[in-house]
Amino acid sequence: MNAARIEPYKAHEKWKMENNKPKEHDITEVVAQQSAANPSENGVMMVINHCKVHPPFSVLWATVLYCAEFICASVLSSTYHKSDDVVWTGLTITFMLVPSVLTQLTLTFVHRDLGRDRPFVLFMHLLQMGPIIRCIEALVVYCQAGKKEEPYVTISRKVKLKHGRGLGPAFECEIGHSERKLAVHRNAFKRTAVIQAFLGSSPQLTLQLYATIQEKYVLPTRLALMIISMISIVYGALVCSVLAIQIKYDDYKVRMKPTAYLCMILWRGLEIATRITTLVLFSTTLTVWVVLVGLTNLFIFFFQPWVEFWARKASLPENIEKNFSKLGTTVVLCMVTFLYACINIFCWSAVQLDLADHDLVEKQPRWRSLAVYYTLRFMENVTLIVLWYHFKSDFYEYVCTPLLVVQLIVCYSLAVLFMLIFHQFCHPCRRLFHYNVEDCLRCACCWKKKQSQPPEDHAHGPHAPPDLTNHLIDRETDVVDEIMEAA
Numbered sequence: 001m002n003a004a005r006i007e008p009y010k011a012h013e014k015w016k017m018e019n020n021k022p023k024e025h026d027i028t029e030v031v032a033q034q035s036a037a038n039p040s041e042n043g044v045m046m047v048i049n050h051c052k053v054h055p056p057f058s059v060l061w062a063t064v065l066y067c068a069e070f071i072c073a074s075v076l077s078s079t080y081h082k083s084d085d086v087v088w089t090g091l092t093i094t095f096m097l098v099p100s101v102l103t104q105l106t107l108t109f110v111h112r113d114l115g116r117d118r119p120f121v122l123f124m125h126l127l128q129m130g131p132i133i134r135c136i137e138a139l140v141v142y143c144q145a146g147k148k149e150e151p152y153v154t155i156s157r158k159v160k161l162k163h164g165r166g167l168g169p170a171f172e173c174e175i176g177h178s179e180r181k182l183a184v185h186r187n188a189f190k191r192t193a194v195i196q197a198f199l200g201s202s203p204q205l206t207l208q209l210y211a212t213i214q215e216k217y218v219l220p221t222r223l224a225l226m227i228i229s230m231i232s233i234v235y236g237a238l239v240c241s242v243l244a245i246q247i248k249y250d251d252y253k254v255r256m257k258p259t260a261y262l263c264m265i266l267w268r269g270l271e272i273a274t275r276i277t278t279l280v281l282f283s284t285t286l287t288v289w290v291v292l293v294g295l296t297n298l299f300i301f302f303f304q305p306w307v308e309f310w311a312r313k314a315s316l317p318e319n320i321e322k323n324f325s326k327l328g329t330t331v332v333l334c335m336v337t338f339l340y341a342c343i344n345i346f347c348w349s350a351v352q353l354d355l356a357d358h359d360l361v362e363k364q365p366r367w368r369s370l371a372v373y374y375t376l377r378f379m380e381n382v383t384l385i386v387l388w389y390h391f392k393s394d395f396y397e398y399v400c401t402p403l404l405v406v407q408l409i410v411c412y413s414l415a416v417l418f419m420l421i422f423h424q425f426c427h428p429c430r431r432l433f434h435y436n437v438e439d440c441l442r443c444a445c446c447w448k449k450k451q452s453q454p455p456e457d458h459a460h461g462p463h464a465p466p467d468l469t470n471h472l473i474d475r476e477t478d479v480v481d482e483i484m485e486a487a
Contacts (some may be wrong), residue, residue, distance in 0.1 A: 056139065061133070101128075103195055107131065113125075140180055141182055202342070204225065232271050337355075389401055
């Protein structure tokens with residue numbers, strides 16, 4: 001084995017083989033066993049191995065959704081144009097092209113193609129076919145990975161989680177060129193999936209459902225577009241939730257179980273379907289007022305991060321992009337805030353923006369924000385549904401409207417229930433929470449029990465209030481002890 005191949009292993013584990021050099025595929029097992037028996041001084045288990053290259057399924061799925069929605073929207077626009085529906089044609093094309101252009105800009109920005117000599121790729125982006133060529137590039141990188149040995153680019157250090165709790169020392173894994181290229185593709189398509197979902201699919205689904213109710217018939221192409229848009233929105237919401245978990249727990253190796261994905265799909269699907277149905281029903285009766293409701297939501301969620309930023313008297317984050325000036329940084333932050341506001345109009349964004357932080361996201365979860373959001377959103381949905389029921393037109397005389405009202409309220413309640421189940425039982429890092437759903441319910445039960453006690457129970461003097469944070473401190477101490485043992 002040549003010196004260039006052995007050199008990375010010498011940098012991590014200073015041991016030499018005097019006799020019987022192991023084969024190439026045995027090096028990982030030998031070093032891992034010796035590292036587990038004799039961990040290094042900083043408590044990091046040195047696993048000298050390239051990370052396993054996984055197929056870019058997320059890239060392929062996002063490309064399929066993009067192409068399917070673009071094609072269906074184009075065919076439906078042609079149908080509207082033939083029937084002289086100018087309004088439906090214009091709005092359908094708008095909600096098709098705006099997210100498509102933003103998707104091309106995002107992919108170009110992430111891959112930094114403007115400063116590189118790649119005219120064919122830029123031409124494909126001009127034709128709105130950027131996701132297709134990027135998907136082909138990712139598939140080519142995956143097929144070529146592992147055919148020849150690559151020097152590692154960087155090393156990833158993570159803490160393994162078992163039952164939602166960090167165990168043992170951290171482990172390190174080499175990241176090669178192929179893994180890094182695929183990671184860039186995945187991150188780029190995650191961003192485009194969110195943009196496509198909430199700047200294109202959400203208004204598109206709202207528009208087509210409204211058109212279906214107004215025209216009182218369902219076109220096959222319109223139905224296909226609505227189904228694809230709904231799938232795209234749910235997928236975008238799932239990406240937001242997973243990204244929020246990965247950002248907040250960046251030091252841990254987070255793996256989502258199938259039950260967690262199923263719970264999130266039910267949570268997000270019910271939440272989004274109920275919200276869009278409520279807005280569409282309300283718009284069929286009070287069309288002008290629904291514009292006011294939408295703009296109010298947009299302005300509140302757009303200015304909320306900026307108000308917090310100004311209240312802290314913070315400064316703009318640096319190094320978002322090396323070539324950006326203060327004006328460029330401000331424009332990027334405005335675009336991020338606008339996307340954040342559009343997400344929160346239809347569902348919970350799963351993150352809170354911190355415009356003073358380099359990552360633009362608050363690392364500590366704020367349960368109060370989650371509770372306030374779903375409480376106010378539930379009240380708003382109920383109010384809109386009641387107003388629609390009161391001012392509904394004769395079109396709904398053949399529909400059991402009271403049952404529809406109850407169904408919408410129950411569906412949103414089920415969405416909140418699945419959200420609570422996810423955070424209590426399915427969240428991959430639930431053991432790292434300072435407090436969770438169970439703690440909040442226990443506090444509420446203790447408070448009710450205390451209020452229900454008769455006055456004579458306090459005759460012997462005031463009792464000390466129950467220490468509801470005792471078990472929380474124990475839980476946090478256990479986690480800290482485990483991490484300190486690794487260090």
